Each structure stands twice: as structure tokens, then as C-alpha cells.
Amino acid sequence: MPNTPDTPSGTPHDTRRLRDIIDNISDWIWEVDHTGRYTFSSGQSRPLLGMEPEDVVGRTPFDFMPPGEALRVKDEFARILAEEKPFAGLINRNQRADGSIVVLESSGIPVFDAHGRFAGFRGIDRDITPKGVAPDLRLFQLEAIFSGAPVALGMVDRASRILAVNEAFAQLCGHTAVELTGKRLSEAHPRLPVLCERQLELADAGQPIPEEEIDIDGRYYQALFKAVANPFGEVVGLSAALMDISGRKQAEQSLAIANRELEFRADxxxxxxxxxxxxxxxxxxxxxxxxxxxxxxxxxxxxxxxxxxxxxxxxxxxxxxxxxxxxxxxxxxxxxxxxxxxxxxxxxxxxxxxxxxxxxxxxxxxxxxxxxxxxxxxxxxxxxxxxxxxxxxxxxxxxxxxxxxxxxxxxxxxxxxxxxxxxxxxxxxxxxx
Known part of the structure; x- marks a missing residue:
């Protein structure tokens, strides 16, 4: 049916035309309910995900992400849902039906029902995959491992700015990884800057950095620091791995008490x-x-x-x-x-x-x-x-x-x-x- 200017508004023709426009713009338009499940998907789900819109509806964004990425984004999206506020620039990696990777940037606004109750989000996803460059799946896998590792992992520069941390590190400090990235180390925890300064001094002197046991808010961690150098061999920061050994320390303390008790009983x-x-x-x-x-x-x-x-x-x-x-x-x-x-x-x-x-x-x-x-x-x-x-x-x-x-x-x-x-x-x- 031809598009005519005098076609009454709200007719089936207008609905089809609107749907045709939505399906053919470059951005993927979607809606999710208050649980995060898709209630609407435009036709751009086909080129972006290799999925028909009807196959997307009823599923969650995390169903299309690699496991490690899904864990990372799920935590961030849970915070967005809880705040019920507009969001933008949420970068996420998705796996198409053929196994290839697409990088999307998500933005959305909250939707409320007639009674003012939060009903979900309406938003768009934009393809920001580097053109002509196939994303390295192995790199994504490594990043997923970093993000989901149970050991607290992080990296700081010489000015004690946090370059990257995983969720385990962020939870140790009572924050999220997104909140900490770019912040001063002192904002993560007041004990950490002094510790890193000491390690940097050793690294600058070319001395090995020993493992340390540190107490953070009543829990014990085995801390391993490594110097990060640029191509010229200059130390530009530190990587850190903190393993929670509170259970082991408690067992050691209990064993020490038991040994002292045995020694006392022996004499x-x-x-x-x-x-x-x-x-x-x-x-x-x-x-x-x-x-x-x-x-x-x-x-x-x-x-x-x-x-x-x-x-x-x-x-x-x-x-x-x-x-x-x-x-x-x-x-x-x-x-x-x-x-x-x-x-x-x-x-x-x-x-x-x-x-x-x-x-x-x-x-x-x-x-x-x-x-x-x-x-x-x-x-x-x-x-x-x-x-x-x-x-x-x-x-x-x-x-x-x-x-x-x-x-x-x-x-x-x-x-x-x-x-x-x-x-x-x-x-x-x-x-x-």
C-alpha cells in the first residue's frame, strides 16, 4: 500500500510504517520489564545478534553474552534497575548465534505505568565493534576470567590511580569495579596506598617484592605485587593479587592455641x-x-x-x-x-x-x-x-x-x-x- 499524506493517523498502515522505520534504523530499539526481560525488540536484533525479534522477547540481555561478561554486566545492570534512572554508555560484549562477537553500547530510560510504578526500561543498543577488526574472543575470555576471578586483582599507576580492578577486589573495598576505576587508591581503602608505596620503592630499586600477609578490616589476605614496566623498562605501576586467607589464619591460630595447650598440659x-x-x-x-x-x-x-x-x-x-x-x-x-x-x-x-x-x-x-x-x-x-x-x-x-x-x-x-x-x-x- 503506498504511503499517502492523507492516510489517517493510527491506521494499520501507520503502524506498519512506524514498525518499518524502527526495524530499519541502525540502532537496535528494545524494551525490558522490571525484571530485565525483553518485552519488545526491533528488527535490528537480526544483524546484531543473529536472532529474530520474537526469539529475543522473553529472554534477558545476559542470555546473549559470554558467561564471564554476563556476570560482570549483570551486577552493573542490577544497580541500574535498582536506581530506576536513565543510563548511558554501558559497554557490553555479545555473542551472535554464529559464535562471533559484537560490542554494543546500551542506553536507556526508565518506563513507569499509569500508577507511577516502575515498569522497566526502553532503550537502544548501538554497534561499536571496531570496523574491519574481528574482536579477539580470547581477549574477551581473559577479561571475563579477570572480572570473575575469586582472587582480588587490580592494577594501579605510579600516582596511585586505579587502572583496573575486578569485582572481588571491589567487594573487598565495599565498592563496585565501575565505581573504583579511575579513583585514587586511598578511596578504595586507606591502608592500600602505603602498602603500594613500599612495593614501588622495592621495584624502583630493582629488588624482588616479597609476598605479604595483610589485615584489612579484620580479614587476612596474602598479597602478591608485581612491577608493571613500559617497553623501556621503566616501572609505571603495580599489579596486585590479594587472596583471602582468613580461614587459613583462623585455622593456624586455633592450631597454635591447641599446641600451646598441649605444651602446657605436657608440663x-x-x-x-x-x-x-x-x-x-x-x-x-x-x-x-x-x-x-x-x-x-x-x-x-x-x-x-x-x-x-x-x-x-x-x-x-x-x-x-x-x-x-x-x-x-x-x-x-x-x-x-x-x-x-x-x-x-x-x-x-x-x-x-x-x-x-x-x-x-x-x-x-x-x-x-x-x-x-x-x-x-x-x-x-x-x-x-x-x-x-x-x-x-x-x-x-x-x-x-x-x-x-x-x-x-x-x-x-x-x-x-x-x-x-x-x-x-x-x-x-x-x-x-
Whole structure:
């Protein structure tokens, strides 16, 4: 039907003519709903995408993009949808039905229904594929890998301007990649500029840049920097890769805590937290060697809780454990000289190793300890004064006629004999060899 000026407006002829114009202009005209699905496509979808308009409707723009590009553009378009504002210059790469690549520049305006509710976007796509140059699919694939890599990747120039970052890097800084590109590194995160300045100094000096572990907002990252040089070998910037190792660091910290706990348990009594028999024996050997080498004094005191079996029978084992902890704490307060070591020797027995102290000093400490435990006034019906008491045996190297041997067994045997005599003499007393 010929186009005539007097054809009434709104007739089927006008509709066909308008559609013919839309289909034949160079730009692709489209509409999407509020979910981002096409509700209209002009005929330019044929040369641009190799798709009929009816095959485009109902699909999303991301269905025509390579996977990595789709991820990148989807994040950006989600922000555009949320803002419900006009946009322009959204560059995106699309894959035609024959596998070739076309580069499009998208612009659009928001559309609202009769009630003022956001209904979607109406816009155009323009082909900006370089003429006469087939886009390198491998380059697009590499860019998609860069954009979607789980490791934070970025590049900065010498002025600390961000040349490129991927989404993982942007998320680390609480931004999007589009927002950060071209910004100062300080705008990404205040810790990063100082870090990069240090790396640039190393690069300028021709020194290797070591990997670093850095803490950013409570998370740990393994940071690897590489110098970027121009064709003349001049350092013009840095590339950076930051891998989140927070999980590994937490595991390392947990393992370190567990190892310290194991080390502590290996040398300490589980009930009283004092030195255990293993640590006491090792210290006795060490102090015997020192005494033999220097000719210095060495004393040992062994304490034993009087009538402890009767205490347990009367009050129960839980009360007995608490009694031992209370006694351990009271004794520990008395043996605080450098080099002193107090430990649980077994059962209700405690051993104190006292370097550089003579017979009189050791006896005075033992008596002070006996009085301190009696003063706790822990009820024990079996005890003579009606409370928990201790007996003590005291011995020094001089008491056993030490001849220079490094064997500490005779010293412990002597102090054990002294304790036995204190028990035989009525308990709640000290006895010296």
C-alpha cells in the first residue's frame, strides 16, 4: 500500500510504517520489564545478534553474552534497575548465534505505568565493534576470567590511580569495579596506598617484592605485587593479587592455641595447673647440674596433706579436688623467687625445688607454708585441730653429704624420709633430714 499524506493517523498502515522505520534504523530499539526481560525488540536484533525479534522477547540481555561478561554486566545492570534512572554508555560484549562477537553500547530510560510504578526500561543498543577488526574472543575470555576471578586483582599507576580492578577486589573495598576505576587508591581503602608505596620503592630499586600477609578490616589476605614496566623498562605501576586467607589464619591460630595447650598440659598438672611430675624431674636434673657446676645450695621440700583419704571419704572426691586446688594456690603464693618451682608430685603431695637457699632458709619456708595451710581453716573432722593441715620434709644437698654426683634421686629419697618421720611424729609439722 503506498504511503499517502492523507492516510489517517493510527491506521494499520501507520503502524506498519512506524514498525518499518524502527526495524530499519541502525540502532537496535528494545524494551525490558522490571525484571530485565525483553518485552519488545526491533528488527535490528537480526544483524546484531543473529536472532529474530520474537526469539529475543522473553529472554534477558545476559542470555546473549559470554558467561564471564554476563556476570560482570549483570551486577552493573542490577544497580541500574535498582536506581530506576536513565543510563548511558554501558559497554557490553555479545555473542551472535554464529559464535562471533559484537560490542554494543546500551542506553536507556526508565518506563513507569499509569500508577507511577516502575515498569522497566526502553532503550537502544548501538554497534561499536571496531570496523574491519574481528574482536579477539580470547581477549574477551581473559577479561571475563579477570572480572570473575575469586582472587582480588587490580592494577594501579605510579600516582596511585586505579587502572583496573575486578569485582572481588571491589567487594573487598565495599565498592563496585565501575565505581573504583579511575579513583585514587586511598578511596578504595586507606591502608592500600602505603602498602603500594613500599612495593614501588622495592621495584624502583630493582629488588624482588616479597609476598605479604595483610589485615584489612579484620580479614587476612596474602598479597602478591608485581612491577608493571613500559617497553623501556621503566616501572609505571603495580599489579596486585590479594587472596583471602582468613580461614587459613583462623585455622593456624586455633592450631597454635591447641599446641600451646598441649605444651602446657605436657608440663602441668591438670587439676592444680602447677608443674607436674615430668617437669619437676626435669628441673631437678637441671638444678643438680647447676649446683655441681657452681657449688651453690639446693633445697627440696615435699608437702603432703594430712588425713586426705579421710577428707575424701567424708566430703567426696569433688570436694577433695577443690581442697587440693585451694592448697596449691596458697603454696604457690609462697614460692615466687626466680628459679623456684612448685609442683604436684602425685596424689596429695607437692614438691618445691629451691635453688640457692640454705638449710635454715628452706626450713623457714616450710614452716611458713604449714602455717598458711592451717590458717585456711578448711574443715576436716579427721584432723587433730579439726582442719586441713600439711606435713613437710626438708632436705638440702649439704644434708645428704653431696659428693658432686648429678643424680638427684638421693635428694628426693632423703626428703621423702623426712616427710615420713613428720607423719610418724603426729602430722601437721615439718621434719628436716
Amino acid at each position: 602441668h598438672d591438670h587439676l592444680t595447673a602447677l608443674a607436674n611430675r615430668r617437669q619437676l624431674d626435669a628441673r631437678l636434673e637441671q638444678e643438680m647440674r647447676r649446683a655441681c657446676r657452681t657449688g651453690s645450695h639446693l633445697a627440696v621440700i615435699i608437702f603432703d596433706v594430712d588425713y586426705f583419704k579421710e577428707y575424701n571419704d567424708h566430703f567426696g572426691h569433688l570436694a577433695g579436688d577443690q581442697c587440693l586446688r585451694t592448697i596449691a594456690a596458697a603454696l604457690e603464693n609462697l614460692f615466687r623467687r626466680p628459679g623456684d618451682l612448685l609442683g604436684r608430685y602425685g596424689g596429695e603431695a607437692f614438691l618445691a625445688i629451691l635453688p640457692a637457699i640454705n638449710r635454715q632458709g628452706a626450713a623457714a619456708l616450710a614452716e611458713t607454708a604449714r602455717l598458711a595451710i592451717e590458717a585456711l581453716a578448711l574443715a576436716n573432722p579427721a584432723g587433730t585441730p579439726g582442719c586441713v593441715t600439711i606435713s613437710a620434709g626438708v632436705a638440702t644437698l649439704d644434708d645428704i653429704g653431696h659428693t658432686g654426683s648429678r643424680d638427684w634421686a638421693p635428694l628426693v629419697q632423703a626428703v621423702d624420709r623426712a616427710l615420713y618421720l613428720a607423719k610418724q611424729m603426729g602430722r601437721n609439722r615439718i621434719r628436716m633430714v
